[in-house]
Amino acid sequence: xxxxxxxxxxxxxxxxTWCPGCGDFGTMNGMMKALANTGNDPDNTFVxxxxxxxxxxxxxxxxxxxxxxxxxxxxxxxGVKMANPDLEVMVAGGDGDGYSIGSGHFIHAVxxxxxxxxxxxDNRIYGLTKGQASPTSREDFETSTTPEGPKQPPVxxxxxxxxxxxxxxxxxxxxxxxxxAELVQAAIEHDGFGFVNVFSPCxxxxxxxxxxxxxxxxxxxxxxxxxxxDFDEAKDRIMDGSSEYQGILYQNEDSVPYHEAHGVTEDMxxxxxGAPEDATDLVREFY
Amino acid sequence: xxxxFNWAIGGEAGDGIDSTGKIFARALSRAGRHVFTSxxxxxxxxxxxxxxxxxxxxxxxxxxxDRLDVLIALTQRTVDENIDELHEGSVIVYDGERxxxxxxxxxxxxxxxxxxxxxxxxxxxxAIMRNIxxxxxxxxxxxxxxEHLGSSLEKRFSDKGxxxxxxxxxxxxxxxxxxxxxxxxxxDEFEYELETTDEDYVLINGDEAIGMxxxxxxxxxxxxxxxTPATDVMEYLTGRLERYGGHxxxxxxxxSAINMALGAxxxxxxxxxxxxxxxxxxxxETFGLVAQSETPLVxxxxxxxxxxxxxxxxxxxxxxxxxxxxxxxxxxxxxxAPTTISEAFWxxxxxxxxxxxxxxxxxLIADLEMAVTEQTFPPEAFDMxxxxxxxxxxxxxxxxxxxxxxxGRFRAHAATEDGISPRALPGTTDGAxxxxxxxxxxxxxxxxxxxxxxxxxxxxxxxxxxxxxREDWSPREFGNADADNLVVSWxxxxxxxxEAMDLMDDxxxxxxxxxxxYLFPRPDLTDAVEDAEQVVVVECNATGQxxxxxxxxxxxxxxxxxxxxGVGFKADELAEEITEVLx
Numbered sequence: 104x105x106x107x108x109x110x111x112x113x114x115x116x117x118x119x120t121w122c123p124g125c126g127d128f129g130t131m132n133g134m135m136k137a138l139a140n141t142g143n144d145p146d147n148t149f150v151x152x153x154x155x156x157x158x159x160x161x162x163x164x165x166x167x168x169x170x171x172x173x174x175x176x177x178x179x180x181x182g183v184k185m186a187n188p189d190l191e192v193m194v195a196g197g198d199g200d201g202y203s204i205g206s207g208h209f210i211h212a213v214x215x216x217x218x219x220x221x222x223x224x225d226n227r228i229y230g231l232t233k234g235q236a237s238p239t240s241r242e243d244f245e246t247s248t249t250p251e252g253p254k255q256p257p258v259x260x261x262x263x264x265x266x267x268x269x270x271x272x273x274x275x276x277x278x279x280x281x282x283x284a285e286l287v288q289a290a291i292e293h294d295g296f297g298f299v300n301v302f303s304p305c306x307x308x309x310x311x312x313x314x315x316x317x318x319x320x321x322x323x324x325x326x327x328x329x330x331x332x333d334f335d336e337a338k339d340r341i342m343d344g345s346s347e348y349q350g351i352l353y354q355n356e357d358s359v360p361y362h363e364a365h366g367v368t369e370d371m372x373x374x375x376x377g378a379p380e381d382a383t384d385l386v387r388e389f390y
Numbered sequence: 391x392x393x394x395f396n397w398a399i400g401g402e403a404g405d406g407i408d409s410t411g412k413i414f415a416r417a418l419s420r421a422g423r424h425v426f427t428s429x430x431x432x433x434x435x436x437x438x439x440x441x442x443x444x445x446x447x448x449x450x451x452x453x454x455x456d457r458l459d460v461l462i463a464l465t466q467r468t469v470d471e472n473i474d475e476l477h478e479g480s481v482i483v484y485d486g487e488r489x490x491x492x493x494x495x496x497x498x499x500x501x502x503x504x505x506x507x508x509x510x511x512x513x514x515x516x517a518i519m520r521n522i523x524x525x526x527x528x529x530x531x532x533x534x535x536x537e538h539l540g541s542s543l544e545k546r547f548s549d550k551g552x553x554x555x556x557x558x559x560x561x562x563x564x565x566x567x568x569x570x571x572x573x574x575x576x577x578d579e580f581e582y583e584l585e586t587t588d589e590d591y592v593l594i595n596g597d598e599a600i601g602m603x604x605x606x607x608x609x610x611x612x613x614x615x616x617x618t619p620a621t622d623v624m625e626y627l628t629g630r631l632e633r634y635g636g637h638x639x640x641x642x643x644x645x646s647a648i649n650m651a652l653g654a655x656x657x658x659x660x661x662x663x664x665x666x667x668x669x670x671x672x673x674x675e676t677f678g679l680v681a682q683s684e685t686p687l688v689x690x691x692x693x694x695x696x697x698x699x700x701x702x703x704x705x706x707x708x709x710x711x712x713x714x715x716x717x718x719x720x721x722x723x724x725x726x727a728p729t730t731i732s733e734a735f736w737x738x739x740x741x742x743x744x745x746x747x748x749x750x751x752x753x754l755i756a757d758l759e760m761a762v763t764e765q766t767f768p769p770e771a772f773d774m775x776x777x778x779x780x781x782x783x784x785x786x787x788x789x790x791x792x793x794x795x796x797x798g799r800f801r802a803h804a805a806t807e808d809g810i811s812p813r814a815l816p817g818t819t820d821g822a823x824x825x826x827x828x829x830x831x832x833x834x835x836x837x838x839x840x841x842x843x844x845x846x847x848x849x850x851x852x853x854x855x856x857x858x859x860r861e862d863w864s865p866r867e868f869g870n871a872d873a874d875n876l877v878v879s880w881x882x883x884x885x886x887x888x889e890a891m892d893l894m895d896d897x898x899x900x901x902x903x904x905x906x907x908y909l910f911p912r913p914d915l916t917d918a919v920e921d922a923e924q925v926v927v928v929e930c931n932a933t934g935q936x937x938x939x940x941x942x943x944x945x946x947x948x949x950x951x952x953x954x955x956g957v958g959f960k961a962d963e964l965a966e967e968i969t970e971v972l973x
Contacts, residue, residue: 145822161824167816170826172679178646182653186611211642369635372658374608378777379634385602386772389592
């Protein structure tokens with residue numbers, strides 16, 4: 104690991120095919136900056152991505168990466184981190200990948216508290232399939248598959264994370280480059296599962312949750328007296344349906360990451376040329 | 391008197407049937423006798439009944455038969471269920487003090503031994519030990535030295551404290567004494583005597599053999615979701631894998647289980663998941679990703695009766711088509727089906743080597759009866775010194791240069807001559823690369839270029855061709871190689887067919903028997919099929935999935951012996967059926 108790694112080293116030579124102006128550009132830049140700022144380099148970093156516009160991120164970044172099936176990025180990241188705890192594991196996804204098809208894995212990944220980060224590009228729309236409702240779309244948000252709106256409340260990912268025992272819950276805005284990078288960096292540095300929901304506007308299919316909307320409605324917790332270590336305060340903010348927050352909503356200072364709780368600290372990739380030395384003991388157990 | 395002795399205990403679920411059966415099986419094994427057990431054989435009446443059967447001999451036993459010499463009946467129904475298997479001279483041990491057993495009628499020619507199991511157990515320290523009293527009684531009837539039962543009780547209960555062990559031993563002794571005092575004549579007249587030998591045997595089931603094979607092969611990561619009959623693999627590995635620096639994760643579902651295992655494999659750990667049919671269905675999408683991203687992964691399917699929830703605790707070999715063809719698109723894969731419990735150990739080791747050598751998913755297909763059957767083997771059957779590990783083309787920092795392109799990018803999917811690409815484990819300097827389920831170029835970057843698509847499809851396919859050339863895919867051969875008839879089977883039927891061969895009359899048609907552990911790639915049986923006058927494929931499914939495959943491979947029609955009622959083949963039954971087809 105060299106100390107002179109710059110964020111640009113995490114960029115691949117592949118030009119993104121995201122729509123011009125897509126929030127995912129800013130989201131990705133912040134991820135790369137955060138990785139560089141935390142002393143990582145592409146050869147010790149593993150990025151996992153799912154399916155959707157967000158899923159393409161592994162191609163545009165330079166690191167070890169797996170672009171998997173829809174909704175299962177978190178389990179992949181979990182396996183990578185357990186097998187080699189020396190790797191920096193960052194899982195990326197979208198609101199469809201994380202809160203719809205992958206929502207089951209989301210709450211369990213939060214519970215497990217594996218020491219990795221999870222960055223969700225939440226644009227409140229399905230972009231890659233050209234504009235259908237996502238689990239975070241508003242109740243009255245009209246789309247090709249929901250002509251009168253979904254008529255059901257959007258998922259509150261922060262509340263899901265908090266109720267599942269989340270130890271680091273943050274939210275950022277792709278356009279606020281510095282704050283976004285800071286928050287992803289804090290997620291990486293957190294001892295456990297660092298979750299950042301990123302408002303990452305879709306300029307093509309979502310004319311409601313736009314850059315302007317977030318600029319006008321975002322409250323940065325850094326400018327308030329919010330105490331992120333206070334569970335009840337976090338709960339009140341997260342359940343307060345009228346506000347959009349940027350910042351760390353909740354961080355449990357006593358977080359015990361999975362590898363500590365379970366004593367999983369060894370690199371599993373090195374094995375002997377034959378059966379383990381005392382493997383015959385395993386046979387004797389059956390006498 | 392046949393060389394083998396057949397014993398069973400039956401009652402209601404919750405009566406401790408399995409645990410008691412296993413204690414008896416262990417006692418026999420520790421006395422140097424071979425054992426083959428079966429659990430929960432089919433109910434002729436309705437659910438709720440459970441039984442554990444032990445077949446034992448001084449010679450290796452490979453299957454179960456329809457005969458019972460001693461039956462411990464905790465319920466009236468146990469007798470009713472097994473009436474066809476009991477014969478003249480069979481002993482039925484029961485507790486006549488139990489209200490429901492007071493009117494038990496012992497069928498003509500059989501010997502009833504009314505032993506107050508509960509009262510004697512209470513005398514020894516608690517009613518819970520009544521099954522152990524019955525085991526003691528069985529020892530007396532068969533002249534089996536009770537100290538071997540004591541040794542088995544010691545193993546079973548030692549972690550619960552010495553007083554528990556002693557109480558159980560007392561319970562067994564009381565049972566033996568009661569029979570000696572009250573049924574001395576009947577006991578003397580009983581035709582079986584269980585001799586002991588000085589041999590040390592391993593008593594192990596199929597799931598445990600797979601788990602032990604995984605550890606021997608260097609597996610370090612296991613993720614799974616509990617499902618009958620694969621759960622024992624996970625329970626075996628839990629705690630043991632950790633001793634070797636590995637870890638077992640109970641995932642939230644099978645989708646997660648296979649994706650965690652995939653993640654660990656991409657990080658460079660030998661990794662596995664195990665499940666049964668319903669879980670395999672859920673894993674199918676990621677199975678394609680494993681192959682497309684060229685990740686080494688072992689996926690074990692312990693088959694049970696399907697489709698859908700089917701009969702979760704019953705036998706079937708119905709997942710062959712799924713293993714061979716499951717998943718959308720065309721997925722290169724290996725499919726291994728161990729044919730015996732000890733082979734389950736070796737095929738697991740082989741599965742890990744194949745997975746890493748060819749960077750390809752490997753299905754390891756076992757089945758319920760293999761999973762739950764406890765069988766004895768000499769310890770040499772699991773010779774750890776013979777385990778070899780081949781991790782394939784992993785490149786380190788010194789070797790990586792030759793696999794970088796002009797711009798210094800690692801060619802993780804390089805289209806090599808043998809189809810196998812170099813593999814850089816994450817953390818290797820200059821090896822950073824992406825892998826994906828999308829079609830990709832040699833760098834792992836998405837492409838829809840027609841030429842690259844063809845090149846990558848062929849490259850992945852070439853790995854299978856390379857494996858066909860480099861590895862041994864032979865079937866296991868039994869019987870008379872020059873016989874006119876050919877019997878073919880796959881998976882766990884091997885022992886039963888071999889034993890059926892021994893049971894067949896001298897004037898029954900002779901046959902050559904090929905037992906196929908490799909389902910893909912599989913041996914070319916064209917010559918064997920063409921040379922035979924008649925070919926019979928034996929398998930536990932309704933349609934004859936392997937028979938179909940064999941017909942496809944050889945362009946010849948074959949006969950089929952199928953069983954799909956939820957119970958595996960028995961040697962005596964199969965001897966008759968094969969004879970009938972071949973005559």
